[in-house]
Amino acid sequence: MDSAAASAIPRGQVDLVDFVDWSGVECLNQSTSHSLTNALKQGYRDDVGLHLESDADEQLLIYIPFTQVIKLHSVVIKGPEEEGPKTVKLFTNKEHMGFSNVSDFPSSDSIALSPDNLKGKPVNLKYVKFQNVRSLTIFIEDNQGGNDVSKVQKIVLYGTTVDTTNMKDLKKIEEH
Amino acid sequence: MVLEATMICIDNSEWTRNGDYSPSRFQAQAEAVNLICGAKTQSNPENTVGVLTMAGKGVRVLVTPTSDLGKILSCMHGLEIGGELNLTAGIQVAQLALKHRQNKKQQQRIIVFAGSPIKYDKKTLEAIGRKLKKNSVSLDIVDFGECDDGKPEKLETLISVVNNNDSSHIVRVPPGPNALSDVLMSTPIFTGDGDGGSGFAAAAAAAAAGGMSGFDFGVDPNIDPELALALRVSMEEERARQEAAAKKAAEEAAKQEKEGEQASSSHDATMAEPDSSSASAVDDKRHKLTDDETALLEQALAMSMDDPKSTNVAVADTDMSEATADDQELAFALQMSVQDNVKDSSTHSEMSKALEDQSFVSSILNSLPGVDPNDASVKDLLASLQGQSEPLQKQNEDKPENEGDK
Numbered sequence: 001m002d003s004a005a006a007s008a009i010p011r012g013q014v015d016l017v018d019f020v021d022w023s024g025v026e027c028l029n030q031s032t033s034h035s036l037t038n039a040l041k042q043g044y045r046d047d048v049g050l051h052l053e054s055d056a057d058e059q060l061l062i063y064i065p066f067t068q069v070i071k072l073h074s075v076v077i078k079g080p081e082e083e084g085p086k087t088v089k090l091f092t093n094k095e096h097m098g099f100s101n102v103s104d105f106p107s108s109d110s111i112a113l114s115p116d117n118l119k120g121k122p123v124n125l126k127y128v129k130f131q132n133v134r135s136l137t138i139f140i141e142d143n144q145g146g147n148d149v150s151k152v153q154k155i156v157l158y159g160t161t162v163d164t165t166n167m168k169d170l171k172k173i174e175e176h
Numbered sequence: 177m178v179l180e181a182t183m184i185c186i187d188n189s190e191w192t193r194n195g196d197y198s199p200s201r202f203q204a205q206a207e208a209v210n211l212i213c214g215a216k217t218q219s220n221p222e223n224t225v226g227v228l229t230m231a232g233k234g235v236r237v238l239v240t241p242t243s244d245l246g247k248i249l250s251c252m253h254g255l256e257i258g259g260e261l262n263l264t265a266g267i268q269v270a271q272l273a274l275k276h277r278q279n280k281k282q283q284q285r286i287i288v289f290a291g292s293p294i295k296y297d298k299k300t301l302e303a304i305g306r307k308l309k310k311n312s313v314s315l316d317i318v319d320f321g322e323c324d325d326g327k328p329e330k331l332e333t334l335i336s337v338v339n340n341n342d343s344s345h346i347v348r349v350p351p352g353p354n355a356l357s358d359v360l361m362s363t364p365i366f367t368g369d370g371d372g373g374s375g376f377a378a379a380a381a382a383a384a385a386g387g388m389s390g391f392d393f394g395v396d397p398n399i400d401p402e403l404a405l406a407l408r409v410s411m412e413e414e415r416a417r418q419e420a421a422a423k424k425a426a427e428e429a430a431k432q433e434k435e436g437e438q439a440s441s442s443h444d445a446t447m448a449e450p451d452s453s454s455a456s457a458v459d460d461k462r463h464k465l466t467d468d469e470t471a472l473l474e475q476a477l478a479m480s481m482d483d484p485k486s487t488n489v490a491v492a493d494t495d496m497s498e499a500t501a502d503d504q505e506l507a508f509a510l511q512m513s514v515q516d517n518v519k520d521s522s523t524h525s526e527m528s529k530a531l532e533d534q535s536f537v538s539s540i541l542n543s544l545p546g547v548d549p550n551d552a553s554v555k556d557l558l559a560s561l562q563g564q565s566e567p568l569q570k571q572n573e574d575k576p577e578n579e580g581d582k
Contacts, residue, residue, distance in 0.1 A: 028310065028311060028312060029309075029310045029311075029312075032340065032341055055309065055310070055340075056306045056307075056309045056310045057306065057310065059310070095280065096280040098275055098311055099310060099311065100275070
């Protein structure tokens with residue numbers, strides 16, 4: 001019952017994976033064999049064998065720019081019980097953050113993931129803080145088991161778009 | 177052509193005063209730095225390079241990452257040597273400088289010159305390495321100068337911790353005659369992980385080695401393509417000509433017993449052309465040696481004969497069919513005699529036998545209008561040609577006969 005509700009998309013929201021600007025997606029401290037695309041991209045993220053893994057230590061810093069301005073409603077972060085993330089901080093509209101300046105300013109939202117969340121239950125965010133989001137930075141501070149390596153199976157972002165012009169949709173007016 | 181921001185960490189500690197690299201460790205380091213800056217900026221115009229010193233009073237950033245090569249080179253002047261190397265602080269400051277680079281899209285790289293002993297333990301170095309890896313900073317280490325126990329291992333561990341996908345390297349440069357910059361040029365530090373600065377590196381290497389611009393024929397095809405093309409074409413033509421001549425010479429050398437003049441004429445021709453050691457077989461070389469003698473002999477005889485025909489032999493082309501019978505015999509005799517002198521292989525044994533036939537030789541000489549067998553120079557010539565005492569005696573016998581004729 002819970003998992004069924006979890007997989008249903010919250011009302012009125014869309015999966016924002018279509019609006020991700022893939023050319024600017026970055027992830028610090030990821031291991032080369034297990035990269036961010038495994039957790040984020042459609043198709044990859046549903047593959048149980050593929051996951052995102054951290055490298056030198058357990059922290060991960062994920063930067064996701066969008067092609068247009070969005071409002072973020074909720075997120076789903078799936079991962080294994082032990083190595084799945086625990087403390088996750090979200091920052092909006094901050095480009096090129098590094099591990100050194102995650103503590104420089106307060107996060108837009110900070111969530112502590114429960115094992116339920118790791119199974120797919122969406123986490124509702126402070127919607128008011130995510131009204132005008134151009135880019136999102138996800139900082140995974142530690143994991144459930146306190147291991148050296150954090151693993152993330154799937155990251156899904158739910159929200160709506162603010163009606164901004166998508167330049168690709170612009171078509172030339174035909175002269176008659 | 178990776179877009180990169182590089183921080184170069186220079187060692188200006190007391191250990192770099194040493195002269196085991198010429199002119200001194202510090203100078204060699206400075207040259208290497210200059211070369212690296214050039215290579216980086218050439219491989220991608222948007223690359224930036226910065227420099228800091230690690231020893232002295234403390235870590236000091238001389239220039240923040242910039243693409244202005246002049247600024248970098250000028251800040252290398254007037255650097256003072258002193259103090260001790262502070263590796264950890266140096267790397268951390270470099271990391272900070274890179275973090276505040278203008279163009280965030282650039283990859284981060286730190287190049288460290290380690291000329292003095294490392295006093296840190298492996299744990300500290302590993303911690304630093306992990307931090308670098310976490311922030312996706314690549315590290316290159318140039319290990320030169322002091323080599324105390326543990327230094328190579330420490331640096332190796334540091335590189336292995338930082339290394340991500342083979343983007344970090346360590347190079348050990350032992351002291352020796354080669355300049356530090358020359359050794360570095362062949363390393364991945366310079367060649368920038370495969371592509372990128374390899375063009376510059378190759379050109380620079382050639383320039384250092386040959387003092388040329390690094391291109392064929394000393395002409396930059398970019399600057400003067402027509403000249404470069406003309407030079408290349410003429411070189412190829414020359415090579416083709418020499419190969420053809422060598423081939424012909426080789427063929428004629430095989431036919432030498434029957435038609436000796438062919439070989440000598442053709443070798444005269446080849447002598448006139450620029451020497452090409454690659455084209456010449458052993459035969460050619462030998463003939464070239466004897467060619468000088470042959471040419472001189474022929475010239476001397478030609479002058480004494482005052483015969484235009486023989487001058488043809490001296491400067492003859494390879495076409496033997498035009499030669500007259502006299503020239504043939506003369507050149508043939510000379511050829512054989514010269515070969516006999518050099519004590520050649522058995523292929524020429526037949527000719528030497530013919531030479532030994534004194535009557536044959538004297539008949540030739542008598543047939544020549546201008547040659548007087550009594551002439552001392554001719555006698556000496558004959559003596560040298562024969563190289564045997566017997567013919568000499570025979571000549572002495574002939575002499576009174578001729579005198580009698582006269």
